[in-house]
Amino acid sequence: MNNTMLAAIAESAQAPLALRQVARPIPGKGQVLVKVHAAGVNPLDTKIAAGAAAHARQALPAILGLDLAGTVVAVGEAVTGFAPGDEVFGMAGGIGGAQGAMAEYIAVDARLIAAKPQALTQREAAALPLAFITAWEGLVDRANVRAGQRVLVHGGAGGVGQVAVQLAKARGAEVFATGSADSLDFIRSLGATAIDYRAQSVDSYLEQYTAGEGFDIVYDTVGGQTLDASFQAVKTYTGHVLSCLGWGEHRLAPLSFKSATYSGVFTLLPLLTGKGREHHGAILREAAALADAGQLRIRVDQQRYALQDVNEAFRQVAQGQGKTVIELLS
Known part of the structure; x- marks a missing residue:
């Protein structure tokens, strides 16, 4: 060598x-x-x-x-x-x-x-590594995803999203994921219920899939307005919102009025800090x-x-x- x-x-x-x-x-x-x-x-x-x-x-x-x-x-x-x-x-x-x-x-x-x-x-x-670690740190480390929960993954066909869908399913949750129209078949192939975020409002899919109660866990892998939509989509009291792109400025009132919780995921920390x-x-x-x-x-x-x-x-x-x-x- x-x-x-x-x-x-x-x-x-x-x-x-x-x-x-x-x-x-x-x-x-x-x-x-x-x-x-x-x-x-x-x-x-x-x-x-x-x-x-x-x-x-x-x-x-x-x-x-x-x-x-x-x-x-x-x-x-x-x-x-x-x-x-x-x-x-x-x-x-x-x-x-x-x-x-x-x-x-x-x-x-x-x-x-x-x-x-x-x-x-x-x-x-x-x-796989960055995507899987990011999905795990959110769903498992922060939210303890488990059977009996309904999980919504925003961006279900993306790098982190596709892994998050499979991880939540492997741990027994019922999984839903948003995507664009051309990604819905792939999302379904992962075993999730696919939601076209352009064709359906948050209130509409909340009513359709949770009878308006909201999801137990919402994982935002998109950021921006999608994090605000996540606050809207989460369940009152026990709901938990996760985001690996929560770097903007957001109003916490919608989350606070639900008494729900939020966790940020910054996967790079161990590499940066040791x-x-x-x-x-x-x-x-x-x-x-x-x-x-x-x-x-x-x-x-x-x-x-x-x-x-x-x-x-x-x-x-x-x-x-x-x-x-x-x-x-x-």
């Missing part, structure tokens, strides 16, 4: 990413070196590249990419549970000054990764178990991208074109 690798680097804001030969990382204490087979491209990656994601604390130039799947090739000091040859996946870099996954190799904190699900390809596994990283690894082990049990799948964009196609992949994601993955096949 030589001491350099190919990487896609965001050299300055709004400039095309450049392919460069850079030094291959060496795993430090608590880290493993992973040969990257696939790197997920998330909307956050495109925002960092555009210079529009200060909360990610990733100064440019930088190698981007939060999500990865690959094979362990070396293990640093004080690492247990992983060995060379292990197939792994995780959300392990690309923010907070850390190298991202859009490179041939990455040194990652072993606490942030888990064994890849056998039921998923490397490409599928690389599309606290709670073990929990991310544990969540990914839950994802692998669900996938291997046939209860979790991820729809990936049919278009295939190599590292050399990184700028086209970024354009697709910036336009909202599904879960996109870059494959490093060498």
